[in-house]
Amino acid sequence: MIIGDIDMKLLKIENNQGYFLAANEEFTSIDKITKEDLLRLVDITLTQEVEFDEYDSKSVANQAHQVLYKNIYEKLKGLKERKKEFTDECERLYLQEYEKYRE
């Protein structure tokens, strides 16, 4: 979801709690995240313009949230940096073979 030129925010910190953008487009407490949610976030990160609230241990009070937010934030941030590489690699994936059989 891109509103105007604003990048979609996937992770945010509010009231000393960590949140992620759930499938219903609502921010949900990060301790409710499932593997399906995570894969969806990964997919969006690799294919769209996204942003996350930067992790800072002081802004997240709950220790459980700290662990979750930090871990997921770092993972998604790492993927965001590799978005170009991923796009390139996907585009070239079996391209020759695909073209051959499309003729």
Added chain:
Amino acid sequence: MKKIDFHIHTIQTVYDTPFTFALNVLERYVFEASLDAIAVTNHNIFDRDQFATITAAVNAVTFPGIEVTLDCGHLLIIADDAHLELFEEQARKVNERITKRENSITIDELNEIFDNLAEYLVIPHYEKKPAIKGSTLESIKQYVSCGEVDSPKKFIRSIKGSAGVTPVLFSDVRICEELASLPTRQTFVDCGDLTLGALKTCLSDKRKVFLSEKGGNSFFQVFNNGQMLSTGLNILLGERSTGKTFTLDRINELHEHVKYIKQFSLVQQDEASYEREFSRNLQRTRSQYIEEYLSGLKVVLNDVMNVDLRADEQEVEKYVSSLLESAEEAQRSDAFSNTALFGESLFPVRDDKVLSDLISSVRQMIENVEYREIIDKYVDIHSLKQLAVELIELLWAKKLENKKKQLVNGLINDIKESLKRKTSAVQVQDVDLYQVMLNKKKIAKFSAIVKLLQENATISEESIQGFRIIATKAPFSGAGELKDTSGVKTAFRDAFKEYEDPYAYLQALLANDELTPSELYKLFVKITYRIVNRDGFEVSGGERSEFRLLQEIKDAQNYDILLIDEPESSFDNIFLRSDVNQIIREISETMPVVVVTHNSTVGASIGADYLLYARKTIEGDEVVYRLFSGHPTDLVLHSIGGMTISNHDITLNSLEAGADTYDYRRHRYEAIKDRK
């Protein structure tokens, strides 16, 4: 003209099937074949005593020789009998080095043993296995007078070629009592005195070697009684049961690499089984095309087979659950689990395939010769080189970075392991989410490719001798078809249920241990061939036979001699005249062909080089089969025993059911001509 055979075995070695030398057979061979000179050439051995016995017994000049097993092929070395002692010593050295079948000697060792090879007659296997070729042949070329071939076809081909050494055709026979038939492979050489020096000079001159005594290289000996055949097109006529098929059978027995198209072998029998066999044959001969067409899918499959989406999902699940668990226990953390490295994830380390591909593309543009001009028109080669250098430097930097990351990853793993042993806190199970997503994309692309492949379409159309072979692709329609295509006796019913979903189908195939993973690419799309005739219709039974005959004749190019028994058995005259005659004629320009026929369209119109006539007579109590032969324009044909027969009579009898019938028919044709 002298007749020679310089490749004769008289001692059984590890290279031979068991045999016991019989001197009387050698004497008979030399006598019956009228040989002027022979050479005794056993594998890596020379027996001086046996050689003396042979020399004393046979009525031909006899040379001592040896067939040496080199690491690159076989080589005959023939010596002057004046230096027997030296040759015996040299042969002993060869023998010492080759005691087992797997032993061989190098060219350097050969030079060392024989000191000066220029003093010998050196004959490598040339168009004969195991042949000495290429640079090895080049390295000994100065000593080589001629090269051995194993068929008249190869002899003619070598004689006609401007390059290459002079061919010689020898028997390579094992002389023993059990010898079914005396050899027919010898060479005629235009040479006066039979000395080693004179022979070396003559054998190195292509104009001085021949397949026959009188007919030069237009004829070769087919039977040991001296019966000759043309090296081009021979027609064999004769009434029923006069030994024509028997003659072809004998040629087939006595010669190697024979393509024999037997009578009625192409005629349609049972429609259903014939059709099955026909498509199987077609499928087999086209298999190379299928391989090529499916090569892309093969590449994709090889990669996709390593993707396990379920395992990926499990890893993600483990990551999430361990992360949640670790978050829940965050309060209970201790000094060990509190360390940053305890929860640290590993660096992703992956080879940058995109960059590697890009570098090879740039390299191709720099190195391409064929399209140099066009490339240069648009891109400056200097810039390309700079680009390549920069990309390569980047690749090096990335590789170095990866190395470092690998090192750090190893370290992190070790530390995490140690920390884990000291604490009860849950450690987060790491996962490479990039790879997980890439795997998903791979499967999506793979499924798209398979779906494309399974669309009904014609993928190639090829014209062969007036017929069109059309290859089409379509999805498999059932488990039975999969079984037929795989050739494996296993059940495909469960796998086929998943056929609509390429990934699930692949998993089902992979789960079947009976199937070889590298062969699975054949089981995604059905490729079938059908043949249509000139008018674009499905071929009839008769046309199928025609197609097969033409294919079989074409296939003969891979053999040394072609025998066809009554091609008219199942074809009409128009087809015979327009297609068969032409293709037989063409092929006879490169190899000996013998056609047995009763048909005037074949027999009289094909333009044979040599005519043979088979006749059966009863002489006393004995049935005698005899062959007469001559040029098609000769008035009389001759038998080996000196008998003659009228060419006109036998031609009319064989092809036109006799002169009277021919006259009657001719009159009938004239009577109905122009009666309007």
